[in-house]
Amino acid sequence: xxxxxxxxxxxxxxxxxxxxxxxxxxxxxxxxxxxxxxxxxxxxxxxxxxxxxxxxxxxxxxxxxxxxxxxxxxxxxxxxxxxxxxxxxxxxxxxxxxxxxxxxxxxxxxxxxxxxxxxxxxxxxxxxxxxxxxxxxxxxxxxxxxxxxxxxxxxxxxxxxxxxxxxxxxxxxxxxxxxxxxxxxxxxxxxxxxxxxxxxxxxxxxxxxxxxxxxxxxxxxxxxxxxxxxxxxxxxxxxxxxxxxxxxxxxxxxxxxxxxxxxxxxxxxxxxxxxxxxxxxxxxxxxxxxxxxxxxxxxxxxxxxxxxxxxxxxxxxxxxxxxxxxxxxxxxxxxxxxxxxxxxxxxxxxx
Amino acid sequence: xxxxxxxxxxxxxxxxxxxxxxxxxxxxxxxxxxxxxxxxxxxxxxxxxxxxxxxxxxxxxxxxxxxxxxxxxxxxxxxxxxxxxxxxxxxxxxxxxxxxxxxxxxxxxxxxxxxxxxxxxxxxxxxxxxxxxxxxxxxxxxxxxxxxxxxxxxxxxxxxxxxxxxxxxxxxxxxxxxxxxxxxxxxxxxxxxxxxxxxxxxxxxxxxxxxxxxxxxxxxxxxxxxxxxxxxxxxxxxxxxxxxxxxxxxxxxxxxxxxxxxxxxxxxxxxxxxxxxxxxxxxxx
Numbered sequence: 262x263x264x265x266x267x268x269x270x271x272x273x274x275x276x277x278x279x280x281x282x283x284x285x286x287x288x289x290x291x292x293x294x295x296x297x298x299x300x301x302x303x304x305x306x307x308x309x310x311x312x313x314x315x316x317x318x319x320x321x322x323x324x325x326x327x328x329x330x331x332x333x334x335x336x337x338x339x340x341x342x343x344x345x346x347x348x349x350x351x352x353x354x355x356x357x358x359x360x361x362x363x364x365x366x367x368x369x370x371x372x373x374x375x376x377x378x379x380x381x382x383x384x385x386x387x388x389x390x391x392x393x394x395x396x397x398x399x400x401x402x403x404x405x406x407x408x409x410x411x412x413x414x415x416x417x418x419x420x421x422x423x424x425x426x427x428x429x430x431x432x433x434x435x436x437x438x439x440x441x442x443x444x445x446x447x448x449x450x451x452x453x454x455x456x457x458x459x460x461x462x463x464x465x466x467x468x469x470x471x472x473x474x475x476x477x478x479x480x481x482x483x484x485x486x487x488x489x490x491x492x493x494x495x496x497x498x499x500x501x502x503x504x505x506x507x508x509x510x511x512x513x514x515x516x517x518x519x520x521x522x523x524x525x526x527x528x529x530x531x532x533x534x535x536x537x538x539x540x541x542x543x544x545x546x547x548x549x550x551x552x553x554x555x556x557x558x559x560x561x562x563x564x565x566x567x568x569x570x571x572x573x574x575x576x577x578x579x580x581x582x583x584x585x586x587x588x589x590x591x592x593x594x595x596x597x598x599x600x601x602x603x604x605x606x607x608x609x610x611x612x
Numbered sequence: 613x614x615x616x617x618x619x620x621x622x623x624x625x626x627x628x629x630x631x632x633x634x635x636x637x638x639x640x641x642x643x644x645x646x647x648x649x650x651x652x653x654x655x656x657x658x659x660x661x662x663x664x665x666x667x668x669x670x671x672x673x674x675x676x677x678x679x680x681x682x683x684x685x686x687x688x689x690x691x692x693x694x695x696x697x698x699x700x701x702x703x704x705x706x707x708x709x710x711x712x713x714x715x716x717x718x719x720x721x722x723x724x725x726x727x728x729x730x731x732x733x734x735x736x737x738x739x740x741x742x743x744x745x746x747x748x749x750x751x752x753x754x755x756x757x758x759x760x761x762x763x764x765x766x767x768x769x770x771x772x773x774x775x776x777x778x779x780x781x782x783x784x785x786x787x788x789x790x791x792x793x794x795x796x797x798x799x800x801x802x803x804x805x806x807x808x809x810x811x812x813x814x815x816x817x818x819x820x821x822x823x824x825x826x827x828x829x830x831x832x833x834x835x836x837x838x839x840x841x842x843x844x845x846x847x848x849x850x851x852x853x854x855x856x857x858x859x860x861x862x863x864x865x866x867x868x869x870x871x872x873x874x875x876x877x878x879x880x881x882x883x884x885x886x887x888x889x890x891x892x893x894x895x896x897x
Contacts, residue, residue, distance in 0.1 A: 316797050336800040349798035353816040363802035366812070414803065 265327055266417045266450025267292040268313065273322035275308050282308040284474035285322070290467070292327075295444050295451040297461035300471035301497065306454045307422060309471075313452065314420055315339050326417060342411030343420040348403055348427070350395045356382075356406050357391035363413045381409040384443070400428050404436060412447070419444070421453040425460065437463045458498045462486065470494050486536075492609045495534035502540065502579050504533040504601070508611070516574045519550050521603040532610035537582035539605035542569055542589045548598040551606065555579065557595045562588075571599050649869035659866050667870035676854075676871070683834060683850035683875075684882060686765075690772040691830035697773075698780035699822055703814055705781075706788045717785070724778050732842035735771050736762055739843070763845045771839035776829040783825040784818075791817065823890045827883050834879050851875050 268290040275283040283305040290296050298306035311317040313324060315336035323332045331339055342363075350359050357378050364374045382388055385405035395403065404425065411419060424440070425433045441464040444451050455461050461468050462482040470477045470485060470493075478485055478494045489495035492503055506515035508528045513520040515533065522533060548554050555573035562568075567585045570578040579599050591597055619627075652662035670676070705713050726734075738744050739761040746758040761767055795817070799809040815822070837852035851871060859868035 314797075314801055316800070335805075336797070337803050337805050339801075341801055343798065343801040345794045345798055347792060347794050349792065349794040351795065351799075351813060351817070353819070362799070362812070366799075366803045366808060410802070420801075 265292055267327050268418065268450065268452070269325040269328075270309075270313075271323045271325070273309065273312060273324070274320045275305070275312060275317060276320045281474050283312070283319075286474075286476055288469065288476065288479075290450070290452070292450045293448045294466035295441065295453065295464055296467045296469060297465040298452065298454045298469050298471055299456070299458060299461040299498070300477075301456060304471045305474040306456075306471050310420055310422055310452060310454045313418070314341055314343055339418075340414075340416050341418045341420055342414065342416035344404075344407045344411050344422065344424040346423045346426060348407040348424075350403060350407055350410075352395055354395070355391065356387065356393050356395065356398070359395065359406055360391075360410045360413055362410065367414065377413065381413060384412070385409045401432050401436060404428065408440065408443070412449070415447075415449075417450065419449045419451040421451065423454055423456070433460070434463070440464065462498075468498075470497065472497075488607055489534055489609055492532055492534070495607070495609045499536065500580065501534045501536055502601075503577075503609070504535060504575065504579075504606075506531055506533070516553055518548065518553055520601070520606060521551055522606045522608055523604060524608060526608055526611050529611060531608060533601075533606045534609045535601045535605050535607070537568070537580040539602060540579065540581045541583075541600040541602070542571070542581045542591065543598040543600055544589065544591070544595075545598050546596050548600070551603055552598045552600040553579070554596065554598050557591050557593055557597055560591065560593060571597060573599060645869045645872060648866055649873055651866045651869075653864055653866050658863070667864075667867040670867055671870060671874055676851075679849070679851050679854060680874070680878065683852070684878065686769060686840075686848075686850065687772065687830050687833040688882075690769055690776060690833045691826045691828075693769070693773050694776045694780045694829040695822055695826040698777060698784060698825060699815075699818065700810070702781050702784040702788050703791075703810070703818075706785065706791070707793075717781075720778050720781060723774075728775060728836065728838045731775055732771060732838045735767065735774070735839075736842050739767050739770075762843045763848065765844065765848050767843040768840050768848045771843045772833040772836060775836060775839060776832050779832055780825045780829050783828050784821055787821040788818065820890070823886065827886060831879055831883065834875065 268288075270286055270288040273283055273286040273288075274281070286305075286309065298309055300306045308317060312319050315331070315334060319332065323330055325331065326339070351362065354362065357375075360378045360381050361374045364377060369377070378391060382391055385408055387402060387405055387409070390398070390402065395406070398406065404427075407424070421440075425436050428436065437460055444464075453461075453464065465482050467479065468482050468485050469479050472493050478490045480488075485494060486498050489498065489501070495501045496503065504515045504520075506513060506520070508514075508526050508531050510528070511525070513522050513526060513531060513533075520533070522531075543552065546554055553573040553575075555571040557569060558572050558578050559570040560568070561570075562585060564585065567583055567588045569581045569589075569591060571581060572578050581599055647661075648659070649667055650663045650665070651659045652664055653659045653666070705716060708716070741758050741760040744758065744761065746755060746761070749755040750758050791814070795813055796809050799813045800806070804812060834850070835852055837850070837856045840848055840850045841853045841856075852875070855868050855871045855875070858864045858871065
């Protein structure tokens with residue numbers, strides 16, 4: 262079978278009055294994968310999803326699903342399944358009534374609906390709950406009903422708008438895994454909107470990081486984490502230390518000290534990103550290359566994680582993190598050095 | 613978890629004023645009316661305290677039973693017409709842009725400022741022969757000569773619907789603005805056209821408020837006596853017209869009081885039956 266659910270966005274723009282929510286997005290998404298739109302609130306990720314669903318008309322640009330232009334199609338003929346942020350379960354219907362709704366609308370024969378509803382209830386582990394009212398379900402169960410309902414017609418595209426945001430942290434992590442396994446099992450093209458980088462990293466094949474209506478970076482989750490291309494991506498996905506300095510005659514200097522970085526750079530101001538877990542604490546006060554002298558400001562030992570804040574003369578203290586096993590015994594106020602290995606120094610901005 | 617506390621002295625003090633107002637301006641007049649319905653009527657004049665069932669017995673005459681059934685019938689019909697128009701209207705109103713929907717709402721609510729007398733007169737003119745809408749049709753060449761559409765059953769129904777319509781919207785509006793737009797969007801992503809979304813999601817979810825709006829319109833029109841008097845022949849008069857007739861023209865206050873009580877009990881009964889029926893069938897569909 263030909264892989265279905267390939268999506269292409271061409272020059273998508275959405276303006277609400279003077280506000281440009283989505284500012285010219287080009288994107289080609291492969292079928293069968295789970296893609297996350299990740300960004301802070303107001304970055305345009307939900308508007309993008311709504312344009313793909315047909316719930317919002319693009320001001321400019323086209324949407325193609327399997328090479329077919331669907332820009333002008335209303336949502337009900339788009340062959341999509343969507344889980345909304347509020348889940349949007351129908352309070353007047355039972356669990357089975359909700360899951361069977363899309364099939365009733367399409368005129369599927371009654372006994373087929375019943376069989377398929379049973380099948381879907383099994384798929385989301387809700388055996389025997391078909392007769393319950395929505396108000397009798399827990400948050401996690403409601404989420405599963407919404408998922409089953411959206412998948413009932415085996416749509417080409419499965420859209421998730423912050424699908425787990427109403428749940429508490431533990432349950433959310435559990436359902437992230439469940440949803441991802443379900444998506445892999447069905448091989449359905451899925452687009453998820455989220456502001457939670459952990460969620461995006463747990464579930465996605467591909468992460469699209471958005472900011473202010475534009476795409477900042479696209480890539481596999483770990484790639485985006487390891488090799489952020491902009492300061493925004495570096496600080497939005499996980500935590501990072503941004504080291505600002507100057508390049509003169511091909512040499513990078515941060516707070517006056519020489520640094521080797523992961524690639525050749527041009528002269529001018531430069532920003533490096535180094536993840537806290539890639540930085541190392543040293544008790545020496547005479548640092549070598551790729552290290553900064555400083556003073557310990559604060560030590561945090563969380564048991565599973567050890568963190569040290571060091572004032573190195575930058576705008577903000579440098580954070581060094583590691584497992585407690587590699588803990589270096591330091592005191593508050595103690596002079597130390599922080600080393601930044603060359604391969605961990607990712608250039609995120611230069612002139 | 614909120615704990616239900618026993619009312620303190622302070623709570624009673626706060627409640628005392630509204631309770632007193634209720635007692636003075638509602639319970640007391642109502643009690644007087646109950647008493648009056650048993651008073652003795654003095655022919656051609658006034659009435660005196662007594663205890664007799666004459667007024668109540670008169671209610672059992674065929675003509676009043678027939679009028680009662682007619683009143684309930686026409687008011688149920690008016691309520692139904694109102695809600696059938698008002699529900700989709702209010703729904704689409706709440707889906708409009710905020711500014712335009714507030715403007716429309718204000719316009720409709722301004723009709724509430726008109727007294728029933730003015731509304732009644734306006735409709736007698738509009739539906740009349742000399743200056744009514746049929747004149748426009750004649751002028752446009754659709755009709756040969758102007759016609760009078762009142763007094764008639766349809767004219768009464770139209771007038772009742774006109775006065776109850778804004779109240780219907782008022783009853784529906786708050787709930788419908790709160791209807792989560794994601795519910796209808798979800799239906800559309802699942803293949804339902806806007807029309808099917810309306811019937812399969814909006815109407816079933818709105819069922820309790822549809823019932824509430826319908827009952828409001830029913831009770832409200834049941835109390836109208838000017839509209840049927842203006843726009844109908846005596847055979848289109850509702851019980852309310854007879855009550856005002858007995859009280860003001862025939863000066864038979866005990867009988868008017870008995871009829872008014874009878875109407876109150878009956879309309880409460882209809883409300884009860886409809887609510888019971890609604891509760892019983894909900895969730896079955």
